[in-house]
Amino acid sequence: MQKNLTLYNFNTSYSFGKEEKKEKEQSVTSKLTRLKESYEKEGQRRAVEGIIIVHDHGHPHILLLQDNSYFKLPGGKLKPGENDVEGLIRKLTKKLSPTGTSVADSPWEIGDHVSTWWRPNFEPTLYPYIPTHITKPKECKKMFVVTLPEKCKFAVSNELSLIAVSLYEIYNNSQRYGPVISSIPALISKYNFVCLNVDN
Amino acid sequence: MQKNLTLYNFNTSYSFGKEEKKEKEQSVTSKLTRLKESYEKEGQRRAVEGIIIVHDHGHPHILLLQDNSYFKLPGGKLKPGENDVEGLIRKLTKKLSPTGTSVADSPWEIGDHVSTWWRPNFEPTLYPYIPTHITKPKECKKMFVVTLPEKCKFAVSNELSLIAVSLYEIYNNSQRYGPVISSIPALISKYNFVCLNVDN
Ligand SMILES: [Zn+2]
Ligand SMILES: [Zn+2]
Ligand SMILES: [Zn+2]
Numbered sequence A, B: 001m002q003k004n005l006t007l008y009n010f011n012t013s014y015s016f017g018k019e020e021k022k023e024k025e026q027s028v029t030s031k032l033t034r035l036k037e038s039y040e041k042e043g044q045r046r047a048v049e050g051i052i053i054v055h056d057h058g059h060p061h062i063l064l065l066q067d068n069s070y071f072k073l074p075g076g077k078l079k080p081g082e083n084d085v086e087g088l089i090r091k092l093t094k095k096l097s098p099t100g101t102s103v104a105d106s107p108w109e110i111g112d113h114v115s116t117w118w119r120p121n122f123e124p125t126l127y128p129y130i131p132t133h134i135t136k137p138k139e140c141k142k143m144f145v146v147t148l149p150e151k152c153k154f155a156v157s158n159e160l161s162l163i164a165v166s167l168y169e170i171y172n173n174s175q176r177y178g179p180v181i182s183s184i185p186a187l188i189s190k191y192n193f194v195c196l197n198v199d200n
């Protein structure tokens, strides 16, 4: 009845690199400016993010991109008409795989769509529902569970770190991680995790 | 791609009654005492709860049982060996349907299992994961989405109220509703709600 998810050990199963990758300016103001521009051109921004689950010594962890004191899930904006899952694979490959990795060679195993967040206004706050009497939310962001095969190569932008954070660390910690990331432990609690390559 | 859930209007689609029903003593101490007794006899307590979703004027709401300032989801303890879904139907019928309603006549449409919560010790706190190095959690509680048909009769214990609370009210409000109930908006955000019988 419970769905199994097979997890591999983050540090000993995977290899890591840094690369020159163009990251868009991450300040709140520049993100909201880009959102306004895209809303005027294409309407509601459709975004997707991956909850990549690994383990560390048998304990489930989530992969986050860290930019100083700011944490985010890997993902991004879909192209007009682009399919959720195809767009997520494209974005994860661009942000987390060595340059030149083709989508066909990418390691991402996209699982369930587990939550949807809405941005009612050109403001930072997201809600897990469309707030009352908002008819045109500015953004809709869908989160998908992602698992990895036994071997996987990561390469992230020089400015960012890829970190694995335990469920214990993010649960009930929206002060540090925000409401979206801190909701992840509840969202994935329905799975039964099978941890392989546990080194003790 | 998004899963639809059909919702009916709480106050105008359903009828409500009050009955003499035996409710177990709800104080924290007496609940923990019962948990200890059942753990000694049967091992880990297995419980199930229903997230019953309705709408009020087209806005999704969750049904909660209120006992003064204490709120809970309808559900309860499974019998040894009892199946999750059968046990949930039995418990919902017992707590929310008029006395004498048979399980076969009950209105509950049991949907997805959306989260699992663990009680590591004989204490009130639940977590959406098994905390590190806990090998024998005392309780495992599974939450299922439940929807209703167009017509439905409720009857709850004289001491309790059955209330419909908006997602807006419970989101980010673990102070009033606790971490389990306040996580519900994120857990059900993946659904597309289709609200019928909307009266304006
Ligand atoms: Zn470690
Ligand atoms: Zn450990
Ligand atoms: Zn109303």
Ligand SMILES: [Zn+2]
Residues within 6 Å of the ligand: A132, A133, B057, B059
């Ligand atoms: Zn309204």
